Amino acid sequence: MTVSKTSPGNFFEDFRIGQTLPHAVPRTVTEGDVALHLALYGARFTFNCADPFAQSLGLPRAPIPDLLTFHIVVGKTVSDLSLNAIANLGYAEMRFHALVYPGDTLGSTSPVIGLKQNTGGASGIVYVHTVGLNQRGETVLDFIRWVMVSKRDTKSPAPDPVVPDVPEAVAADTLYVPDGLDAEGYDTSLSGARFLWDDYDVGERIDHVDGMTIEEADHALAARLYQNTARVHTDAVAAKASRHGRRLVYGGYVMSLARALSHNGLANAFKIAAVNGASHTAPAFAGHTVFAWTEVVDKAAMPGRADFGALRLRTMATFDHPCADFPGRTGPRSWHPAVLLDFDYWALMPRR
């Protein structure tokens, strides 16, 4: 008999501690990807839009948006890790390392660092440490992620449970600062706002005011661009048979919309340094208009740097609900029903 040539994806039994998933399809990032990023999200951070601005900060040209790097790296993992996923449970310890420029080629691998079968034996949680690499083998991004994956056979034996330590947040003094980056020449007349690191207070809340409506065509273009093969994003027939009965917007799409909307209020948070956590608290669908607000959770000076500091920001994205009333958590694991995303990250911002 001919062996099936089609991959059914990995089931919970297929993962082993210490195993490394070598994700296929490396991808050369181009100016075309960046233009589509602007067109899909309306991002306006000058750092990613204008070569001369990036050059004034010591860089060769404008790097691609941090979350575009994230989307491309995550997209590659789907066919190995989450084709049989029931839920994407979380991200932690996500650090952005080397900047990515058009022309760079991104690949990734995911060592399996944790496994825990669920009660009932129908599924289990897989923990991986995904590392995104450029063509020189430099890390561009790494993060811990945990996903609930179906078992092929509920009767197959459970592995010894291994649950990695997942810190609540990335420590500020471990944030990576890209080589050569120097914010001394940062020009706020070009970035769109005069507020700098010194002007933000812990506890301050910012309503980003604007909304952005998602079309079915938009999010499917994005999922395909990132080569994210999860059927629920782009296959209406499969989606109709799914729990929600319709296509689901890729969770990272909402992250990038929230980040783009945050320009109005955080125009100088020019770079994401790390993501402490990201919870997709409700499914996003085409037709939703996404709004966002942010709370400043923490501030940290950067060791040895007078030119910029870090802000720990918690951005909530909502659907069809403008954020003047700051809808957010209603309990330890519950949120206002309009909340789609609870996104906790460190951004770099110039100092006075």
Add this chain to the structure above:
Amino acid sequence: MTVSKTSPGNFFEDFRIGQTLPHAVPRTVTEGDVALHLALYGARFTFNCADPFAQSLGLPRAPIPDLLTFHIVVGKTVSDLSLNAIANLGYAEMRFHALVYPGDTLGSTSPVIGLKQNTGGASGIVYVHTVGLNQRGETVLDFIRWVMVSKRDTKSPAPDPVVPDVPEAVAADTLYVPDGLDAEGYDTSLSGARFLWDDYDVGERIDHVDGMTIEEADHALAARLYQNTARVHTDAVAAKASRHGRRLVYGGYVMSLARALSHNGLANAFKIAAVNGASHTAPAFAGHTVFAWTEVVDKAAMPGRADFGALRLRTMATFDHPCADFPGRTGPRSWHPAVLLDFDYWALMPRR
């Protein structure tokens, strides 16, 4: 108290004669932007599509479409000028100067050149002279624009009225010819039509025949690509509460569709030299199929040039109404109900 970090945009009281609005977010134009321009409008002017063709006219490579330059320059002005606009009233004296190539970075500034409060005191008209610049500080585009802007407080005092002279059309002998451009080698077998400047008669009308349907996803991609932050284009919640109850297509989108459609009949009008005026006579919405026709209003030889001349063209764009019957003006300030756009411009065209 913490200062609000979110910009509410400028109100009529915030503008002063002589003030210059320094628009933020300079933008490096890329081949990705040009590909999206083709995909959104179906533009076919060989001048902007094929590097060897542009090289045969003395240029280093194909310049970006003139209206793409316009969209990017206008997009930057929205957050400073028209976030509180009630209506975009007009454009005049728009001249295209230095050609823009992928890799160029566009910025812009808008000196305020006129102010006139409206009767009733709820709003006023702001006149600006917007200048688009490349990374070398060369002007790529400039134009006069006037916008009706809300007042923050109807009781605030009116400024002394200043209304600039707005000429009815750009004088043909002031049209700018890009450095190095030489139409001697222009090959009509590559451009798609044999008709040249000499073949067009003043008063001639051309039905461009084809139609192009606008999807909600199309025009929102465009607005975001141009970083146009006017909420009525991309925020369905805000749009629902607006006068039209739905999202409005960015007016420039209709301009670019009309320009693209005009290739069928004006394939050799390879470059827009100036725009005399552009009136958005009715709102455009997703679902509209745009058609266009053009009248040749004037012809002008170009001083010292035997290789090309200028045609003054008036293009009407309609919705859901093919243009075999040439629907147009019905009075000094009234149009056939299917007309969306009355676009009066100078194009360069090779001579025999």
Add this chain to the structure above:
Amino acid sequence: MTVSKTSPGNFFEDFRIGQTLPHAVPRTVTEGDVALHLALYGARFTFNCADPFAQSLGLPRAPIPDLLTFHIVVGKTVSDLSLNAIANLGYAEMRFHALVYPGDTLGSTSPVIGLKQNTGGASGIVYVHTVGLNQRGETVLDFIRWVMVSKRDTKSPAPDPVVPDVPEAVAADTLYVPDGLDAEGYDTSLSGARFLWDDYDVGERIDHVDGMTIEEADHALAARLYQNTARVHTDAVAAKASRHGRRLVYGGYVMSLARALSHNGLANAFKIAAVNGASHTAPAFAGHTVFAWTEVVDKAAMPGRADFGALRLRTMATFDHPCADFPGRTGPRSWHPAVLLDFDYWALMPRR
């Protein structure tokens, strides 16, 4: 009287044997086109995605997808050949020659090689041999195509019928291998599957499993990007008056979707060498979810090459019908009602 400047397209009477249609609007392909190709179809062949991977096979960088070359070449022919087409009847003897890279400029010409008036005299069949060329005059693609075209006047005389020989398939020993291509270094950990030429059996059937839903915005973006001026794709008003009463998806769109879906099962069929035939067996519309399956029809070693061989593949694309039951032909010229496309091609695949 002024001569009409708008092209009505050619009618059957306008074609002559030996005449060459010199298609206008050469087009420089860019990284933007490639990014849109990924975003529209979700293609994942590493050969077209990653410069270092292509370099490991002896090439300067990743070539553009073969079908993107096809779409751009075909797009140019519409205004000369098929503006008055009743049906696109077939393709044959399609060979891909020189690889195309971003920066190359594609043009095309179509010698007329056959003419046969239909019974009744209202239309006729035009056979052309379309040749796509790059800026160095090298052939990138050639194929025979036949199209049923309306007559301007049913009473005009019929030409002497000339019907060219159309072989059923491209002979394997005439497949073109791009200069410098060497599959020795092909790394299956990067391509996404371990199955190579040796592993496929003639008669083997592969269900590609995944589905991809077409939005109206998607296929219209594609048609415009390829400068395909057939009104039925992008003009809802014209489409409403047409036989189907709605917009038709460009047939090549379904080809590219089927090719992209085939990655799941044919990840190492990295290059299309030739197309034996392509039948659009039913019209595709927005809202369709496209699925695909493939039968291995033939295998051929390549003369003098130990590094790769050729597989003759027959891919069926369906709408709204997953392909686990392999829906296909039901007779010599009839297909399962869900079949949209019957696509017969030769692909190159590395050998062990």
